[in-house]
Amino acid sequence: MPWAFGFIHGGDLPIIRRMKWFAAAILLASFPAFASDTPLPLPNSGFEDGLAGWTLAPGTSAEASPEAASIGKAGLLVNSGPGFQITSAPLPVQAGETYMVQFWSTGGGENGGQAAVRMIFKDAKGADLKPAMAKIRKWPAGSTTSSPYWENSILAAAAPENAASLTIQIAPASSRKPGLVRIDDISVARIGDIPAMQRDPDGAAPVPPSDPARIEFLEKEIAANPYRNKPAPRIVIKLDDFGPRNGTVHPKWIKVAGYAKEKNIPVNFGIVAKGLEENAPAFFQWTKEHHDSGDIEFWNHGYDHAEGPNAQGKKVQEFNGTGFDHQKTHMADANRLAREKLGFPFTAFGAPFNATDEDTVKVLEETPDIRVWMYGNHNHPAGKTVLDRCYAVTIESPTFIPNYADFLEGYAHNRGAEYFVMQGHPTHWNDDRWDQFTRIVEFLIGQKAVFVKASDLGKP
Numbered sequence: 001m002p003w004a005f006g007f008i009h010g011g012d013l014p015i016i017r018r019m020k021w022f023a024a025a026i027l028l029a030s031f032p033a034f035a036s037d038t039p040l041p042l043p044n045s046g047f048e049d050g051l052a053g054w055t056l057a058p059g060t061s062a063e064a065s066p067e068a069a070s071i072g073k074a075g076l077l078v079n080s081g082p083g084f085q086i087t088s089a090p091l092p093v094q095a096g097e098t099y100m101v102q103f104w105s106t107g108g109g110e111n112g113g114q115a116a117v118r119m120i121f122k123d124a125k126g127a128d129l130k131p132a133m134a135k136i137r138k139w140p141a142g143s144t145t146s147s148p149y150w151e152n153s154i155l156a157a158a159a160p161e162n163a164a165s166l167t168i169q170i171a172p173a174s175s176r177k178p179g180l181v182r183i184d185d186i187s188v189a190r191i192g193d194i195p196a197m198q199r200d201p202d203g204a205a206p207v208p209p210s211d212p213a214r215i216e217f218l219e220k221e222i223a224a225n226p227y228r229n230k231p232a233p234r235i236v237i238k239l240d241d242f243g244p245r246n247g248t249v250h251p252k253w254i255k256v257a258g259y260a261k262e263k264n265i266p267v268n269f270g271i272v273a274k275g276l277e278e279n280a281p282a283f284f285q286w287t288k289e290h291h292d293s294g295d296i297e298f299w300n301h302g303y304d305h306a307e308g309p310n311a312q313g314k315k316v317q318e319f320n321g322t323g324f325d326h327q328k329t330h331m332a333d334a335n336r337l338a339r340e341k342l343g344f345p346f347t348a349f350g351a352p353f354n355a356t357d358e359d360t361v362k363v364l365e366e367t368p369d370i371r372v373w374m375y376g377n378h379n380h381p382a383g384k385t386v387l388d389r390c391y392a393v394t395i396e397s398p399t400f401i402p403n404y405a406d407f408l409e410g411y412a413h414n415r416g417a418e419y420f421v422m423q424g425h426p427t428h429w430n431d432d433r434w435d436q437f438t439r440i441v442e443f444l445i446g447q448k449a450v451f452v453k454a455s456d457l458g459k460p
C-alpha cells in the first residue's frame with residue numbers, strides 16, 4: 001500500500017526516498033493549507049467534549065483523556081487491540097469533490113501502538129461506497145504514527161458517485177503493533193481549485209501563505225499551557241553540510257555563528273569531512289576557534305555525502321546500501337580528519353540524508369569517538385544516545401525553507417516533549433528564509449527553551 005505516512009513513521013528507518021512526500025505533507029500541514037479549501041465542521045474533532053459525536057463499536061473502550069491532549073485539554077486515548085472501532089459523526093459530501101482529512105497522532109512511547117484511520121463514504125441509504133481517487137497524491141486510509149512525537153497525517157479521497165456522507169473511522173491496523181494510541185485535532189476540508197500540480201511535491205509548489213489567525217490561535221494555546229507540566233524543552237539546532245569554500249567559511253555560516261553568539265545559544269554544524277582534505281587554513285582556524293570557545297559543536301556528517309546508483313542501479317546513500325566496509329572506511333576517515341585537521345574528535349554523528357541501515361549500526365558499535373547519533377535507529381542504538389526526530393518540529397518545511405507557521409503548528413502539538421533536534425541548511429537561506437529562522441529561534445528563546453549541543457544530550 002502506498003502509505004506515505006505509515007512508511008515515514010515506520011519508526012526505525014530514516015527514509016530519504018520519501019522525503020519529498022514528507023515535504024509535501026508539511027506543505028499541507030497548516031490548516032487550511034490553501035485559501036480555496038473549505039473546512040467542514042466535524043463535531044468534537046478535538047475530543048474536548050469527551051466522546052460526544054463519536055460512536056464506539058460494542059466492546060470498544062476509549063476515553064477522551066488529558067494524557068492524549070495535543071491541542072486543548074483532551075485527546076482520544078484508545079488501546080488498538082483487535083475489535084475496537086470508533087466512528088465520527090457523518091459529514092455531508094458532494095460526489096466528485098475531493099476531501100482531505102488531517103489528524104495528529106503519537107504512539108507516545110514504550111507501550112505505543114498504531115491504529116488505522118479511514119475515510120468512509122456512504123450513500124443516502126447508509127451503504128458503504130468505494131472512495132474515488134483524490135486530486136492530490138494522498139490515500140483514503142493511513143495509520144497513526146508509532147513515533148514518540150505527535151505527527152500530522154493527511155488522508156484524501158474524492159466522494160464517489162452517489163456519496164452522501166463521509167465519516168472518519170479509527171480501527172485496528174492489520175500488521176501494526178497494538179497498544180496505546182493517541183489521536184487529536186482532526187480536521188476535514190473540501191479541497192478547492194488549486195491545481196493538483198501545484199500541490200504535487202515534485203511540482204515546485206510555492207509554500208502556501210501562512211494563516212495569521214491560525215498563528216494567533218497557536219501562540220495563545222501555547223501561552224496558556226507552555227509545557228503541559230513538564231520542563232521547558234531542550235533544543236538542538238542541527239545545521240547540515242558545513243565545509244570550506246575557497247579555503248574559508250561561507251558568509252551564510254558566519255552569519256549563523258554571529259547570530260547564535262549574539263543570542264547566546266549554541267548551534268551544531270555538521271561537517272562533510274572530505275572538505276577537511278583541502279588546503280584551507282582560514283577555515284581550520286575559524287572552526288578550531290569556535291570549537292574552543294564552546295559556541296558551536298561540530299559533528300560528523302559523513303565523509304563525502306554521496307548519493308547515487310550502485311552497481312545494480314539502485315540508488316544508495318553514503319551510509320545506506322553501501323555495505324559495511326564502505327561505511328566503516330568513511331566513518332573512520334571522517335573521524336580521523338577531524339582529529340588531524342581540527343585537533344578534536346567528533347562526538348556526534350548524523351548521516352547524510354539521515355539515511356542509514358543495519359551496517360551503520362555495526363560500524364557505530366565499533367566507533368568509540370561517537371557518543372550521540374542524531375536521527376539514529378531508536379531500536380538499534382549501537383550503544384549510542386539516539387536523538388529522535390520530530391518531523392513536525394523542525395526549522396525547514398519543506399527542506400531548505402524555514403517556516404515559522406509550520407514550526408509553530410508542530411510545536412503547539414508537541415508541548416511537553418523533552419527535546420527537539422531541529423534541522424536546517426543555512427546556505428539555502430535567502431533573506432526571507434533567514435527571517436523565518438530567526439522568528440523560530442526567538443520564539444523558542446521566549447519559551448525559555450534550553451538550547452544545547454548534541455553531545456550535551458549524550459550519556460556521560
Ligand SMILES: [Zn+2]
Nearest residue numbers: 240241352353
Ligand atoms: Zn547533508
